[in-house]
Amino acid sequence: MTYMVGRILLVVGTRPEAIKMVPVYQALKQRGAQVFLCATNQHTSLLEQVFTVFGVTADIKLDIMKPGQDLFYITQAILEKMRNVIEEYNPALLAVHGDTTTAFAAALSAFYKKVPVAHIEAGLRSGDIFAPYPEEMNRKCITQMASYHFAPTAFNVGQLLSEGVARDRVYCTGNTVVDSLHYVQANIEQHPDLVGVEVVARITQCKKKGHHVMLLTAHRRESLDGDIIHALRAIAQFLDQHADLYALFPVHPNPRVMEAVCQAGLDKHAQVMLVPALSYRDLVYVLSQVDWVVTDSGGLQEESVSLGRPVLVLRDVSERAECFWEGFGRLVGTSGDLIISGLQDCYDGVMLKKTASAIYGDGKASVRIAEIMYSLLSGERNKSI
Numbered sequence: 001m002t003y004m005v006g007r008i009l010l011v012v013g014t015r016p017e018a019i020k021m022v023p024v025y026q027a028l029k030q031r032g033a034q035v036f037l038c039a040t041n042q043h044t045s046l047l048e049q050v051f052t053v054f055g056v057t058a059d060i061k062l063d064i065m066k067p068g069q070d071l072f073y074i075t076q077a078i079l080e081k082m083r084n085v086i087e088e089y090n091p092a093l094l095a096v097h098g099d100t101t102t103a104f105a106a107a108l109s110a111f112y113k114k115v116p117v118a119h120i121e122a123g124l125r126s127g128d129i130f131a132p133y134p135e136e137m138n139r140k141c142i143t144q145m146a147s148y149h150f151a152p153t154a155f156n157v158g159q160l161l162s163e164g165v166a167r168d169r170v171y172c173t174g175n176t177v178v179d180s181l182h183y184v185q186a187n188i189e190q191h192p193d194l195v196g197v198e199v200v201a202r203i204t205q206c207k208k209k210g211h212h213v214m215l216l217t218a219h220r221r222e223s224l225d226g227d228i229i230h231a232l233r234a235i236a237q238f239l240d241q242h243a244d245l246y247a248l249f250p251v252h253p254n255p256r257v258m259e260a261v262c263q264a265g266l267d268k269h270a271q272v273m274l275v276p277a278l279s280y281r282d283l284v285y286v287l288s289q290v291d292w293v294v295t296d297s298g299g300l301q302e303e304s305v306s307l308g309r310p311v312l313v314l315r316d317v318s319e320r321a322e323c324f325w326e327g328f329g330r331l332v333g334t335s336g337d338l339i340i341s342g343l344q345d346c347y348d349g350v351m352l353k354k355t356a357s358a359i360y361g362d363g364k365a366s367v368r369i370a371e372i373m374y375s376l377l378s379g380e381r382n383k384s385i
Contacts (some may be wrong), residue, residue, distance in 0.1 A: 006092025006377050008035045009085070010080035013042030013064075013078070013102025016299045018050040019280055020121065023095045025056065025177040027370035033377075038085060040078050040102045041065050041145050045253070049279045053184065058363065060085055071134060074101045082109035092377050093118055098140065099135035104142060109143040120369060121175065122149035123156030124319040131317050132220060148376065152360060153322055173368040174361025177302050182363040184284040196282045202248065202273050203289045212245045212347065213290045216272075218260070218314060220296040227334035228296070232264030234336035235294065239271045240341045245347065246271045247294075248286060250278045292346040294339075301329060301335050302360045310351040312342040322359045327351075 010025050012018045018039075021171050028035040039047055039058035044065045051057060062085070064077040078101070080295040086094070086109060094110040096103035107117045119142050129137045143149065149165060152156045152175035160170050188195060206213045216235065218228055227363075239245055249272055251257055258267075266272045278286065287293070293304045296314040304311040305323045316333040323329035332338040332350065 006034070007089055007267070007276040008033055008373060008377070009038055009089055009091035009094045011038045011040065011094065011096050011102065012034060012047070013040035013074075013106075013161040014100050015043060015050055015280070017097045017100055017102065018047050019180050019299070020176045021095075022050065022054045022056055023176050023183065023366035024095070024120065026368050027366040030371065031370050031374050033370070033374055036060060036089060036091075038062070038082075038106075040071075040081075040106070042074055042078075042100065042102045044343075046277060053187075053280050054180075060089075069325070071101055073127045078102060078105035079109055079112075082106055083113070086110065086113045086115060093114055093148075093373060095120060097121055099124070099132075099139035099142070101134065101138060104134075106137040106144045107145045115149040117142070117145050118148040118150065118373060119143065119146035120150045121152055122146065122170075123151040123158075123160040126161050126317040128317050131315065132319075135298075136319070148372075150365075150372070152365070155322060168309065171368070171372055173372075174363075174365035175302055176361070176365045176369070177299060178306050178358075178361035178363045179366045180280075181284060181303060181311070182307055184281055185288070188285055188288075194281060195285045196279065196293040199248075199278065199282045199286060201274065202275075203286065206246050207289070210244065212242075214245065214247050214291045214343075214346070215286055215293045215300075216247045217252070217293075217295045217297055217300060217330045219254060219257050220294070220315070228314070229260050229263050230336060231334040232260060232266055232338040235343070236265055236269055236272075237271060237336070238340050242347060243271070246273060248273045248275065248290065250283070251273050252277055254351055292351065294343070305329065308356040310346055312339065312346065314339070323357075326357050326359050328354045328357060371382055 010021055012021045025037050036059040038060040040062045041064055062081045094115050096107050097120045110117045126136050149160055149170045150173050151170055154172055157170055157172045251274055261267050287303055287307050292310040294312045301311055301320045301323050305328045311329045312332050313329055318331060332342045342352050
C-alpha cells in the first residue's frame with residue numbers, strides 16, 4: 001500500500017544542531033519524504049560551514065542573526081518568523097534538535113500552531129536549570145511540548161520515563177553525531193586535501209617532534225560568566241611545567257572568549273596554538289590526531305568518546321554521564337587543582353584510551369529516526385524501540 005506522507009520541517013540554528021540534524025535530513029530525503037530544512041541562522045557563518053561540509057543547502061532561511069543578539073531577541077525573532085513558515089508549509093511534523101534557543105522557540109511555535117513536535121536528542125538532563133544555561137530549561141520545556149522523543153541512550157530513555165513521558169512516544173535511536181563523524185571521517189580519507197593546510201601543518205609539526213597535543217575549547221555562556229579565566233590560567237600553568245605539551249585552541253567568534261584568553265595569558269603563550277573556529281571537517285581531523293581533549297562543550301564529550309579520546313570537562317555538571325561511566329571523561333569544573341590533576345593523568349597515560357566507544361551510537365541513528373518518522377506519518381503502526 002502507498003501512503004501519502006505529510007511534510008516534515010526540520011529546524012536548526014546553530015552549528016551543533018546542524019551537525020546532528022543534517023544526517024536526518026539526508027536520510028528522510030533518501031526515504032522519499034517531503035522534508036524541508038529550515039535554518040534560523042542563529043549563528044550564520046558557523047551554520048553555513050556545516051552545510052558546506054555535508055553538501056546541503058537550507059530550503060528556508062530566517063536570517064535572524066544580528067550583532068549583540070540576546071536570548072530575548074532570538075526567541076522573539078524565531079517565534080514571529082516561524083509562524084509564517086508553519087502557515088506557508090503546513091507541516092505534519094516539526095522536528096527540533098537538542099536544547100538551543102532555536103530548538104525551544106521553534107518547538108513553541110509548532111505548539112502554538114498545534115503541529116506535532118519531534119524532539120531529537122531528547123532526555124538529556126544535568127539536574128541544574130542554570131548549567132548549562134539556558135539549555136537545561138530549553139530541553140525540559142521541549143519535552144513538555146513534544147509528541148515524539150528520540151533519545152540517544154537507554155539512560156536518556158529512563159530519564160524521560162521517570163518524568164512521565166509515555167513509553168510508546170519514546171524511541172532509543174543512538175546519537176546522530178556518530179553518523180556525522182562516520183561520514184566526515186570517510187570524507188577525509190577520500191579527500192585528505194580538503195582538511196585545512198594550517199591545521200595539518202601545526203599538528204604534523206608537533207607530532208614530528210614527539211610532542212603531546214591536546215584540543216582545548218571554551219565558549220559556554222555560564223563558563224564566561226563564571227571562573228573560566230581561572231581554568232585557563234591553570235592550563236597555562238600546566239603547560240609551563242611541560243615543555244613537550246601543546247594546546248590547539250580554536251577560538252569561538254564570541255568576543256568574550258578572546259577576552260578571557262587574553263586575561264589568562266594564553267594569547268602570548270608559546271605552547272598555545274590559537275586558530276579561528278574550525279570547520280567540522282577540520283575538527284574531526286584534529287580529534288583523530290590529538291592525545292586528549294579539554295572542553296566545556298557538550299557535543300565534544302560525545303565526539304571525543306566516539307573517537308577514543310579522553311576528555312576533561314570544564315563544567316561542574318554534565319548531561320552526558322555515559323562518557324564518565326565508560327572511563328573516558330572526568331568532570332573538573334574550573335578548579336585549578338582538579339584541572340591540573342586531570343591534565344597530569346592524561347599526560348601520564350592514566351586516562352589514555354584509544355579504542356573508540358559506541359556508547360553514543362553505531363552510526364545508524366539518523367536512518368532509524370527517518371524510518372520512525374516516515375512510519376508515524378504514513379499511518380503505519382510503530383512500536384517504541
